Amino acid sequence: MGEGERAAESGGFSATRAGAKCGRWNPTAEQVKVLTDMFRSGLRTPSTDQIQMISAHLSAFGKIESKNVFYWFQNHKARERHHKKRRRGPRDEEDDDDDGDHQKARNRCLASCTKGKQDVFRQRQERETETLELFPLKSCSSDEEKVMSMRSELWGRPFLDAARDPPLDLRLSFI
Amino acid sequence: MGEGERAAESGGFSATRAGAKCGRWNPTAEQVKVLTDMFRSGLRTPSTDQIQMISAHLSAFGKIESKNVFYWFQNHKARERHHKKRRRGPRDEEDDDDDGDHQKARNRCLASCTKGKQDVFRQRQERETETLELFPLKSCSSDEEKVMSMRSELWGRPFLDAARDPPLDLRLSFI
DNA sequence: GCAAATTAATGATTTATTCAAG
DNA sequence: CTTGAATAAATCATTAATTTGC
Numbered sequence: 001m002g003e004g005e006r007a008a009e010s011g012g013f014s015a016t017r018a019g020a021k022c023g024r025w026n027p028t029a030e031q032v033k034v035l036t037d038m039f040r041s042g043l044r045t046p047s048t049d050q051i052q053m054i055s056a057h058l059s060a061f062g063k064i065e066s067k068n069v070f071y072w073f074q075n076h077k078a079r080e081r082h083h084k085k086r087r088r089g090p091r092d093e094e095d096d097d098d099d100g101d102h103q104k105a106r107n108r109c110l111a112s113c114t115k116g117k118q119d120v121f122r123q124r125q126e127r128e129t130e131t132l133e134l135f136p137l138k139s140c141s142s143d144e145e146k147v148m149s150m151r152s153e154l155w156g157r158p159f160l161d162a163a164r165d166p167p168l169d170l171r172l173s174f175i
Numbered sequence: 176m177g178e179g180e181r182a183a184e185s186g187g188f189s190a191t192r193a194g195a196k197c198g199r200w201n202p203t204a205e206q207v208k209v210l211t212d213m214f215r216s217g218l219r220t221p222s223t224d225q226i227q228m229i230s231a232h233l234s235a236f237g238k239i240e241s242k243n244v245f246y247w248f249q250n251h252k253a254r255e256r257h258h259k260k261r262r263r264g265p266r267d268e269e270d271d272d273d274d275g276d277h278q279k280a281r282n283r284c285l286a287s288c289t290k291g292k293q294d295v296f297r298q299r300q301e302r303e304t305e306t307l308e309l310f311p312l313k314s315c316s317s318d319e320e321k322v323m324s325m326r327s328e329l330w331g332r333p334f335l336d337a338a339r340d341p342p343l344d345l346r347l348s349f350i
Numbered sequence: 351g352c353a354a355a356t357t358a359a360t361g362a363t364t365t366a367t368t369c370a371a372g
Numbered sequence: 373c374t375t376g377a378a379t380a381a382a383t384c385a386t387t388a389a390t391t392t393g394c
Contacts, residue, residue: 024371024376045364071377078366079375198386199361220379246362253381254360 025068030061035072044077046070200243205236210247219252221245 027035038046038054046054046069055066202210213221213229221229221244230241 026372026376068376072375074365075376082366201361201387243361247360249380250360250362257381 025064027064027068027072028062031058031064034058034061035069035076039073039076039080044073046073200239202239202243202247203237206233206239209233209236210244210251214248214251214255219248221248 035054035058043050051066051069055064055069058064058069210229210233218225226241226244230239230244233239233244
């Protein structure tokens with residue numbers, strides 16, 4: 001139907017930069033292009049470091065935050081699959097693309113408890129085809145808890161030295 | 176399956192809360208108590224600020240991160256509903272969906288890949304329990320993007336001054 | 351009694367669903 | 373409608389309990 005409004009962003013200048021109200025992120029054409037490009041290259045679930053780097057560079061095109069990048073990949077990945085069964089038409093039956101949805105190989109290696117390695121590379125996707133080297137990431141931070149690869153992010157920073165805080169009785173604070 | 180070198184870990188200690196390898200967070204009794212107390216008081220989805228404060232104070236009892244608090248509430252909330260197991264009165268509610276042994280069946284999937292079906296009944300989310308005033312939170316900073324009230328956390332910090340970074344051609348970097 | 355093997359809990363990740371701004 | 377944002381459900385993975393053979 002009428003999508004006249006969409007043309008607004010096509011102009012190339014519609015980044016709702018901060019200033020008055022924090023609506024929601026409105027990606028510029030360049031930002032979308034880069035993101036889409038990455039997605040089509042196989043990137044599906046960027047790590048925190050990757051997200052930060054992407055966001056950092058994309059900020060050159062307009063206001064953007066890391067969470068926007070994160071959400072973008074989340075949504076794009078989910079909707080790529082969903083749209084495949086809707087946009088194409090209901091009569092489509094041979095919708096095969098390349099990824100079977102029900103592969104879910106269970107590598108239950110419970111027995112191999114050999115935890116000799118400490119590197120917690122959780123990059124084990126369903127298919128190792130996505131493990132492309134996006135950027136020269138700073139390898140293992142070892143002690144750092146960079147294992148976070150999704151929505152527990154803020155969590156990565158100590159932010160407070162409460163380790164020596166007295167046992168505040170929270171129980172009374174929130175009741 | 177014979178290799179179970181769990182006990183013969185380098186370091187030997189049963190990483191309880193001493194902070195040895197730190198595979199995953201292992202809450203102390205005090206931490207669990209406080210969290211449970213809050214939960215029972217009605218707190219279900221603490222905001223970022225609340226999580227940080229809780230985490231800060233709970234760190235007095237042992238190592239803890241904000242993400243642990245977040246996950247704890249997530250899991251506790253989800254499992255509280257799906258547990259409903261015989262706690263003390265088996266004749267309390269007609270809810271016994273024989274789920275007790277169901278978990279066991281899922282676990283023994285080690286070799287047989289017998290992926291049992293999970294009941295996917297969906298329940299309308301009840302937005303009864305709104306955020307009770309845990310602490311004197313600071314409202315939205317309007318100008319700042321601190322309005323985040325959930326799980327996109329890392330995102331809350333600028334972390335980088337990439338705003339002046341040149342338009343690096345990411346497209347070439349990751350291909 | 352202990353240590354390996356198994357089971358039960360639960361912390362952490364991923365995926366699907368929903369809501370609302372534009 | 374499209375899509376960014378947020379939450380819940382499902383799933384995976386590691387640890388503690390518990391069982392079992394010696």
